[in-house]
Amino acid sequence: MRVIAGKAKRLQLETIAGLDTRPTTDRIKETLFNILAQDLVDCDFLDLFSGSGAIGIEALSRGAKSAVFVENNKAAVNCIKSNLKITNLADSSTVLTMDALTAVNHLEKNGKVFDIIFMDPPYNNGFEKTILEYLDHSTVMNYNTIIVVEASLETDFSYLEDSNLEVYREKEYKTNKHVFIQKREGAN
Template sequence: MRVIAGTARRLNLVTAPGLQTRPTTDRIKETLFNILQPEIPGCRFLDLFAGSGGIGIEALSRGAKEAVFVENNRKAAACIQQNLSFTHLSEQARVLETDVLTALARLEREGQAFSVIFLDPPYDKGWEQKVFSFLHDSCLTDEDTLIVVEESNETDFSFAGEYGFSIVREKCYKTNKHVFLKRGEGSHHA
């Protein structure tokens, strides 16, 4: 797994051996960032279920102002720290080694919205619904926040509307997909 573009381009990242993490393949990551690129420069990026941190590190490498990584597994969190150090991106990053809902509550107290929230939860466990339930009344999102969920192709996102989010785009691959959501019925700028 490597960084595709930006300041840390071509640097290889470590992944925790034997963990239940599924690093996003380079090809899928490249497709994702081709879509996200307009949002990245200067953004606040939140990487939930961060695994080895490849997605958030890619965002930092491409010009995100800061990234927060949330990863519950100690070995994976140590990998994120190692990868940040190796790519010289530690200064703009924070790693929260805790479960996602605890981390969201902690970030909520800081009162700042994120530009992009990426989540790659364990597939088919209903985590995305728990996260959207939290974000429903949260200051962590505003009208401009783009939420991207990596999930299995079978995952149904019809629940998003009841939490005030709508799907703005969907990109399907062989075994999984990226679903892009924003608050409200289509975004509007204040």
């Protein structure tokens, strides 16, 4: 796994041994960042369920102003910190060792607002629903915030119809998809 573009281009990243994480392939990562390209420069990026940190590191490499990495697996946290050191991107990063919901609550209490929120939770466990339900009324996002969820192809987001959030784009791949979500126009 490597950084695809930007100031850390071509640098190899460490991954976590075992099957607890699913690193996003370079091809999928490139597609994702082509979609987000115009929103990345000088953005504040939140990477929930960070794994090795590859997505947040790619965002920083491509011009994000800052990134917060959230991961509760200690081996993964060590991997993120190592990758930030390898890429010389640690100065614009914060790594939080806690679960995603606790982290969002913590960030909210500290007045943080993010331009892009990315999450790649374990598939088919409903974690994204729990986080999205919290984000629906959270101050860590505003009307311009983009939420991207990496999920299995089977993951249903129809419950968002009863919220202030809406899916505005979906990109499907062979085994998973990226779902792009923003506040619904006229939402509270």
